[in-house]
Amino acid sequence: MKILQVTPFFSPVHGGSAEVPYQLTRELARRNHSLTIHTSDSKLSREYIDPLPEVKVHAFKTWAELAKFYITPGMIGKARKEVKDFDVVHLHNYRTFQNIVVHRYAKEYNIPYVLQAHGTLTTYFQKGTLKRAFDTLWGYKLLKDAAKVIAVTKTEAEQYQSMRVSEDKIEIVPHAVNLAEFVDLPDKGEFKKKYDLGDDQRIVLYLGRIHKIKGLDLLAGAFADLCRLREDVRLVISGPDDGYLSSLMKLIADLEIGDRVISTGPLYGREKLKAYVDADVYVLPSWYEIFGITILEACACGTPVIVTSSCGLADWVESYQAGYVVLRDKNRLQQALVTILTDEKLRQKLANQARRLVTEQFTWDKIAVLLENLYYRIAVKPPITT
Secondary structure, three states, rough: EEEEEOOOOOHHHHHHHHHHEEEEHHHHHHHOOOOEEEEEEOOHHHHHHHHOOEEEEEEOOOEEEOOOOOOHHHHHHHHHHHHHHHHEEEEEEEHHHHHHHHHHHHOOOOOOOEEOOOOOOOOOOOOOOHHHHHHHHHHHHHHOOEEEEEEOOHHHHHHHHHEEEEEEEEEEEOEOOOOHOOOOOOOOHHHHHHHHOOOOOEEEEEOEEEEEHHHHHHHHHHHHHHOOOOOEEEEEOOOOOOOOOOHHHHHHHHHHOOOEEEEOOOOOOOOOHHHHOOOEEEEEEOEEEEHHHHHHHHHHOOOOOOEOOOEEEHHHHHHHOOOEEEEOHHHHHHHHHHHOOOOOOHHHHHHHHHHHHHHOOOOOOHHHHHHHHHHHOOOOOOOOOO
């Protein structure tokens, strides 16, 4: 099939919303489909482009960026000329300039498309007025004209329904990880050595965007309480600043735990794996997280996890006993940290379960087949089964 993937950004600095189209494109190309990507040049890096030599990546110049709305006028002519040549289009994220453009020509040429919002449907957290304006002008049309919309969890499926999408149009397809990237893991101790940490130090890791919604204030407070109980703990915060780093560092200073916190900036590739491998526990304390792909990455490295009940993967973590699910409460989070860090046998048990969770449920080869069949169905072509 000829498949067009449309995403507002295509760089690991943008987190899971960029990681998903990258991994999906990689797997579909491996399955001998013809893939093209339309995106912006926002923080574009070669890390996603170089491993995809057979994929056409068109990164259009960003003329303006308004509240993460990347305006790329150069793609208008390209879409007008090329959209008609594709069998199916996959729109990633929801409120984007790129979706507005491609939607117009997909509808004009009667090319079916699926829309995958990646947790961006809600209006309650930030920029609610702007989001509602987008919905009125373009968003509801995007949803109405989609052949299918993709939710990663039941919660997101309910969000689609609240936005007038009929239940029969919604497909639940989770995210995944590429297990091949977790086969040859770094040796334990490499991360600690780089940051001058002793073997006896216990690492609490957060890895992801530094954004208010990620609940890092909750983690900082719980870690400050943990520091009063243990001298051997260090909090590692890794990820690109998404507008909250200065506030977080001020909070850390106010809590007087600056000497126990290491801020590494964003980590990618082997450096990211080193952090996961040396961590004793990975924490995703989000106030709102529709899925949480970093949870799967930690699990694939055999690192126990603690997540809030607001994370989309919370039920999976709990059912597989891959870690702990806590309410958005500082004391509950601190207690879970104490439990995991003080029991080596428990940590090993959780680590084994974490690996099993990923290998049994969340690999891209399995997820790509689901999406491949979905594409065939909406393109009115025979589905495949293997």
